[in-house]
Amino acid sequence: MNWWQRHLVGILIVGLIVVATLNVLGGSRWYELSALWQPMHSLLGKVIWTMRVPRLLASVMVGALLAMSGLLLQTVSHNPIADPSILGINAGANLALIVGGVLGVGMSIFNTVWLSLVGAGLAFLVVMSLAMSRHGIAPLRLILGGTVFSGFISCISYAISVMTNTTEQYRNLLVGGFSSSTYGQVVLLAIVLVIVIVTAACFQSGLTLLAMDATSTRGLGVSTGILWSIAASLIVLATAASVAVGGNIGFVGLGIPQLIQAIRPGSFKQNVWVTLLGGSVFMTTADLIAKATVPGVELPMAALSALFGGCLLFMMVVFDRRVIQV
Amino acid sequence: MTSKIRMTMILILCTLLFLISTLLLLSIGDIHLGFGQVISVLLGTSQDYTANFVVWQLRLPNLLAALITGGALAVSGLILQVTTHNPLADSSILGINAGASLGAVILTAISLSNDLLPVAALIGALISCGLVKLANRNGSPIQVLLGGVALTAIMNGLILILELRLNQFSFDKALIWLSGSFWNLDLGYLMINGLASLLLLLLVMALLPTLGTLTLGETMARGIGVNVKRGQQWLLLVAVGLATVAVAVGGAMSFVGLMAPNIAKRLVGERVNLLLPVSWLLGTSLMMLADVVANNAFGKVALPVGLIVAVVTMPYFIIQLFSWQREA
Numbered sequence: 001m002n003w004w005q006r007h008l009v010g011i012l013i014v015g016l017i018v019v020a021t022l023n024v025l026g027g028s029r030w031y032e033l034s035a036l037w038q039p040m041h042s043l044l045g046k047v048i049w050t051m052r053v054p055r056l057l058a059s060v061m062v063g064a065l066l067a068m069s070g071l072l073l074q075t076v077s078h079n080p081i082a083d084p085s086i087l088g089i090n091a092g093a094n095l096a097l098i099v100g101g102v103l104g105v106g107m108s109i110f111n112t113v114w115l116s117l118v119g120a121g122l123a124f125l126v127v128m129s130l131a132m133s134r135h136g137i138a139p140l141r142l143i144l145g146g147t148v149f150s151g152f153i154s155c156i157s158y159a160i161s162v163m164t165n166t167t168e169q170y171r172n173l174l175v176g177g178f179s180s181s182t183y184g185q186v187v188l189l190a191i192v193l194v195i196v197i198v199t200a201a202c203f204q205s206g207l208t209l210l211a212m213d214a215t216s217t218r219g220l221g222v223s224t225g226i227l228w229s230i231a232a233s234l235i236v237l238a239t240a241a242s243v244a245v246g247g248n249i250g251f252v253g254l255g256i257p258q259l260i261q262a263i264r265p266g267s268f269k270q271n272v273w274v275t276l277l278g279g280s281v282f283m284t285t286a287d288l289i290a291k292a293t294v295p296g297v298e299l300p301m302a303a304l305s306a307l308f309g310g311c312l313l314f315m316m317v318v319f320d321r322r323v324i325q326v
Numbered sequence: 327m328t329s330k331i332r333m334t335m336i337l338i339l340c341t342l343l344f345l346i347s348t349l350l351l352l353s354i355g356d357i358h359l360g361f362g363q364v365i366s367v368l369l370g371t372s373q374d375y376t377a378n379f380v381v382w383q384l385r386l387p388n389l390l391a392a393l394i395t396g397g398a399l400a401v402s403g404l405i406l407q408v409t410t411h412n413p414l415a416d417s418s419i420l421g422i423n424a425g426a427s428l429g430a431v432i433l434t435a436i437s438l439s440n441d442l443l444p445v446a447a448l449i450g451a452l453i454s455c456g457l458v459k460l461a462n463r464n465g466s467p468i469q470v471l472l473g474g475v476a477l478t479a480i481m482n483g484l485i486l487i488l489e490l491r492l493n494q495f496s497f498d499k500a501l502i503w504l505s506g507s508f509w510n511l512d513l514g515y516l517m518i519n520g521l522a523s524l525l526l527l528l529l530v531m532a533l534l535p536t537l538g539t540l541t542l543g544e545t546m547a548r549g550i551g552v553n554v555k556r557g558q559q560w561l562l563l564v565a566v567g568l569a570t571v572a573v574a575v576g577g578a579m580s581f582v583g584l585m586a587p588n589i590a591k592r593l594v595g596e597r598v599n600l601l602l603p604v605s606w607l608l609g610t611s612l613m614m615l616a617d618v619v620a621n622n623a624f625g626k627v628a629l630p631v632g633l634i635v636a637v638v639t640m641p642y643f644i645i646q647l648f649s650w651q652r653e654a
Contacts, residue, residue: 081472130644130648140468140647141647141648143472143475144414144471144472144475144647145644145647145648147475148640148643148644148647149640149644151580151636151640152636152637152640152641155505155632155633155636155637155640156637158501158505158633159629159633159637162627162629162630162633163624163625163627163629165627167498174486175486175490250479251479294491297490297491299487299490299491300486300487300490302483302486303482303483303484303486303487303490304483304487305483306479306480306482306483306486307480307483307484307487309479310476310477310478310479310480310483311476311480313472313475313476313479314457314461314473314476314477314480317461317469317472317473317476318460318461318463318469318473
């Protein structure tokens, strides 16, 4: 092990602090470092504490949640290229939000969460039942079927929003981003993150064993059914909360666990916390890029993450032998 | 003999479907015309001013656009399926449509005129075709499909960034290139693209013998004395060209090129001289019917055609994926 592999956690924490500071200071206007010491009631302090800090916190936590759900999904599906967005979970949560909006459900934080939970859960069930074959989950069905299914759901969402003249809402969900994050959303994300972290910590050994093939896991006396449902509910919960706050951000769950795996190969247990940190660092950086590269324009977060994740996926498909062994 | 009768029947039925779709497209709309009226307008015997105006000015462009996109996508899908020996191949899943769309979007971002749009789309399509070929190094059908999915994600991301940078509010325009819609119904523009697709279809006819031998498998084809590599390359180029024309007219429509040839194969088997016309007929009919539904089924709002197409073809893809896996 190189020293940077051993100190990966430390490096990521330092990275997160640096990027977080830049994220708070940067944007359509850059502030001096001293802006952080300004009193709360001054204009500058207000901008920092009511707009930029919640935005930063939201992106940190969404990154962590998405990376976590991606890692879980890859572990339980025995498949390096699984991602919540590939599996239609994002699209399902989106559709539920659109339908909710059309039916006139008020978009309070609580409502958005349960709507996206229901949508994400249903989509997950559909994709999983599509992917189930006699030999467990068939990876090709999971990925191709899931991708097309999520495209299908997005089309329905778009059709509904065109018919009801609410394309603005669809646009916001599809484009994604944290520009309108509030402290309410931050609290919500924090609750979900704590639930996910605590559960994952309690069951980390079991979840690690799920990565082995089904017969060995069962041979070790692990009840796969319960672990499976725990993993599935964590995935749905984490993704739904992320979509409710950040819109349709895909491929983070694919990219971050794979990058960490490439830097430091290891099991679920060894890599889960590093992955969480990596997701946060990535999302905070991406958010900074989205708001600061072109002054006055917010680049679409969904597109940025798709660019990054798509390139990675393409590389994996072309150069990585593991992917083909399905 | 019975099989010959069956084939004739299928051809006749497909032609009937095509004709009925055409009549439906021309007669249904805000101003409703009877089939008889439409036919007399088409024959030039009608004196009714409104009927003539509606058919020639309002509905003909849609008809042309549907014919161009549906036919081009179906034939390009057929060629891709035969040359790659992959029943799930089609220009949308391989990322060729997305590449063409990206080319078009880049052009609209840097210049105001749309004249060179098909050229830009062609360049984009060729680039993404090259990248997909990179994923096809090992000849694994799964790898190609996944590579295409990844490419589509990348290109769609770029399209979204470019379109929203141009104008934060022109979101609906971005969606043309993501999900497909007849965005430019100018007759001159349609004529140029129609001519291009016609030329490409003639080229496919000329290459039909090669395509036929390729259905036998590469070794067999080589045994008969066909230059497999050269033939494949030509056919691939033509397929990319056809997809480009379709995208230039209708944006990135999904899976028409998968659905039409697959149904055609189920109806007439592997014989390409039948597969080609039946695929064309089915592709165009699908597109025309989708246009009818998109414009009329939802009250006052007209949906983009691409959405209706996607809602029909995507479930078909999933079903097809399952039966393919079971065979494999």
